Amino acid sequence: xxxxxxxxxxxxxxxxxxxxxxxxxxxxxxxxxxxxxxxxxxxxxxxxxxxxxxxxxxxxxxxxxxxxxxxxxxxxxxxxxxxxxxxxxxxxxxxxxxxxxxxxxxxxxxxxxxxxxxxxxxxxxxxxxxxxxxxxxxxxxxxxxxxxxxxxxxxxxxxxxxxxxxxxxxxxxxxxxxxxxxxxxxxxxxxxxxxxxxxxxxxxxxxxxxxxxxxxxxxxxxxxxxxxxxxxxxxxxxxxxxxxxxxxxxxxxxxxxxxxxxxxxxxxxxxxxxxxxxxxxxxxxxxxxxxxxxxxxxxxxxxxxxxxxxxxxxxxxxxxxxxxxxxxxxxxxxxxxxxxxxxxxxxx
Numbered sequence: 001x002x003x004x005x006x007x008x009x010x011x012x013x014x015x016x017x018x019x020x021x022x023x024x025x026x027x028x029x030x031x032x033x034x035x036x037x038x039x040x041x042x043x044x045x046x047x048x049x050x051x052x053x054x055x056x057x058x059x060x061x062x063x064x065x066x067x068x069x070x071x072x073x074x075x076x077x078x079x080x081x082x083x084x085x086x087x088x089x090x091x092x093x094x095x096x097x098x099x100x101x102x103x104x105x106x107x108x109x110x111x112x113x114x115x116x117x118x119x120x121x122x123x124x125x126x127x128x129x130x131x132x133x134x135x136x137x138x139x140x141x142x143x144x145x146x147x148x149x150x151x152x153x154x155x156x157x158x159x160x161x162x163x164x165x166x167x168x169x170x171x172x173x174x175x176x177x178x179x180x181x182x183x184x185x186x187x188x189x190x191x192x193x194x195x196x197x198x199x200x201x202x203x204x205x206x207x208x209x210x211x212x213x214x215x216x217x218x219x220x221x222x223x224x225x226x227x228x229x230x231x232x233x234x235x236x237x238x239x240x241x242x243x244x245x246x247x248x249x250x251x252x253x254x255x256x257x258x259x260x261x262x263x264x265x266x267x268x269x270x271x272x273x274x275x276x277x278x279x280x281x282x283x284x285x286x287x288x289x290x291x292x293x294x295x296x297x298x299x300x301x302x303x304x305x306x307x308x309x310x311x312x313x314x315x316x317x318x319x320x321x322x323x324x325x326x327x328x329x330x331x332x333x334x335x336x337x338x339x340x341x342x343x344x345x346x347x348x
Contacts, residue, residue: 007032026120067097084148091141098134099173102127106181124183131177132189139170160202167197182235191243194220195250210257217254218267221247229282242286245275249294261305268298299323 011028014020020028079087109123119127143166150162171193178186198217203209225244227233234240248271255264275291278284300323 007036024121084145088141088145091137091144095134095138095141095173098130098137099177102130102134102177102181105130119181121183124181125185127181128177128183128186128189131174131181131186135170135173135177135189135193138173139166142166142169160200164197164201167193167200171197184236184239187234187236187239187243191224191247195247199254207257207259210254214251214254214257217247217251221245221251225278229278238284238286241278241282241284242290245271245286245290248275249290249297252294253297261301265298265302265305268294268301272298296323 007029010032011020011025014028015025082090105123105127106119109119143162146165147162171190174186174190174193178190195217198213198220201213203212221244223244224247225241228237228240228244231237249268252264252268252271255261255267258264272291272294275287275294279287279291
């Protein structure tokens with residue numbers, strides 16, 4: 001027990017110092033325990049300890065699969081005979097069961113509200129899968145019930161409320177799930193739900209509404225990116241950086257709804273330059289990849305606009321290819337220079 005506590009303190013210190021990924025903390029603890037244990041105590045206990053979680057994981061996945069299959073079979077048999085309220089209640093009940101299963105997994109694996117770093121990657125992935133499924137079920141339950149209660153909707157506003165309400169509920173569930181058991185799956189689900197909400201929420205019926213939507217997407221993307229760079233919230237900083245960069249690109253492209261599309265080209269170009277700068281600073285490859293896409297998009301769109309579309313499909317494709325080649329060349333140069341700078345840094 002003393003060795004286990006010492007191992008956990010060592011790994012926790014390494015995680016806090018940024019030397020060990022929080023997602024690999026449990027694996028690091030296992031390695032430290034093996035190194036601290038007496039030579040005769042390394043073999044069999046480690047093998048037994050590894051076998052247990054894998055077996056329980058297989059059993060949990062099998063049980064979840066049976067539940068899903070049973071729900072599908074029951075739905076196919078009786079779904080048409082149920083009222084809208086009954087369908088929503090069934091979906092809500094399924095969401096509650098899935099959330100309870102995720103909570104049991106988190107607690108059994110040693111996780112807690114403020115101790116999420118104790119969870120290994122496998123419990124996080126399993127709990128995250130259940131939370132994602134629960135968020136979908138709960139969102140569909142709420143959205144379909146609101147839509148049925150007001151069907152046919154007297155206006156698009158009310159139709160939009162039913163969808164955005166379901167998405168907001170799914171977002172809340174995903175956010176709570178990520179706080180308990182962060183994982184790349186939940187991170188991506190949160191990003192997708194956020195984009196769906198931002199692109200579907202009703203902001204008006206003229207171009208100013210779309211400009212407002214673009215500003216919101218840019219603000220959320222910048223915040224997502226900043227949290228990733230600061231390491232304050234996301235357990236997967238590079239994934240968060242990729243999500244934030246893609247949101248910035250999306251927000252810039254939504255500005256195409258403005259009567260002056262030059263704003264979209266300019267903002268997309270600025271996003272590309274900013275991402276290249278961030279790659280030079282941090283060395284995260286998603287910044288480089290999205291920066292190349294943004295630069296190619298901005299230059300191609302601007303050239304097509306300035307030539308009044310006279311390039312045609314073939315010319316536009318040629319321009320896009322040439323710009324992509326040029327952007328890739330810029331990316332290669334940036335990567336080589338950053339590599340040389342990293343090699344020269346210790347000597348300095």
